[in-house]
Amino acid sequence: MKVAVFPGSFDPFTYAHQDLVDRSLTLFDKVYIAVGVNASKKGLMTYEERKLAIEELYRGDSRVVVDLFTGLTVDYCQKVGANFILRGLRNTKDFEYEDTIAQNNLILAPGIETYFLISRSGTAHISSTIVRDILGNGGSVNKLVPPAVLAFLKARS
Numbered sequence: 001m002k003v004a005v006f007p008g009s010f011d012p013f014t015y016a017h018q019d020l021v022d023r024s025l026t027l028f029d030k031v032y033i034a035v036g037v038n039a040s041k042k043g044l045m046t047y048e049e050r051k052l053a054i055e056e057l058y059r060g061d062s063r064v065v066v067d068l069f070t071g072l073t074v075d076y077c078q079k080v081g082a083n084f085i086l087r088g089l090r091n092t093k094d095f096e097y098e099d100t101i102a103q104n105n106l107i108l109a110p111g112i113e114t115y116f117l118i119s120r121s122g123t124a125h126i127s128s129t130i131v132r133d134i135l136g137n138g139g140s141v142n143k144l145v146p147p148a149v150l151a152f153l154k155a156r157s
Helices: 015-024 047-057 073-080 092-108 128-136 147-156
Strands: 003-008 030-036 064-069 084-089 113-118
Touching: 003 015, 003 073, 015 030, 015 084, 015 113, 030 047, 030 073, 047 064, 047 147, 064 073, 073 084, 073 092, 084 092, 092 113
Parallel strands: 003 030, 003 084, 030 064, 084 113
Antiparallel strands: none
């Protein structure tokens, strides 16, 4: 069974994230969306809200598991039996950053491969940071986040 971990902060989970997960399900039998917990960071959504919103989005799809994790991604992969890490690339800047992490992950856990998916046209401009900025300035993010996530964001305001 091919199992992948898609790690991130997902604050909030966007249409770009959803597109990557949906496309990855043609490559992997199971995908863990692993929400990284960093106690020193204050986010827009709580970690539990992020988890619940993403679970709502994938309710009924047993191939997707949403979980919270701390520590190294490769340690989490070993814990859940994943041999793959899924990452999205929007541009060359993302590639340089993600390549460095992937190379170090290979040193830490040689049996875990990182797969990169290029963002589709129409989603490459979406980032959680942009979504938070738009929300912080009173703008609409209806076209940037899935309805299940939007419901959690609206409940907060």
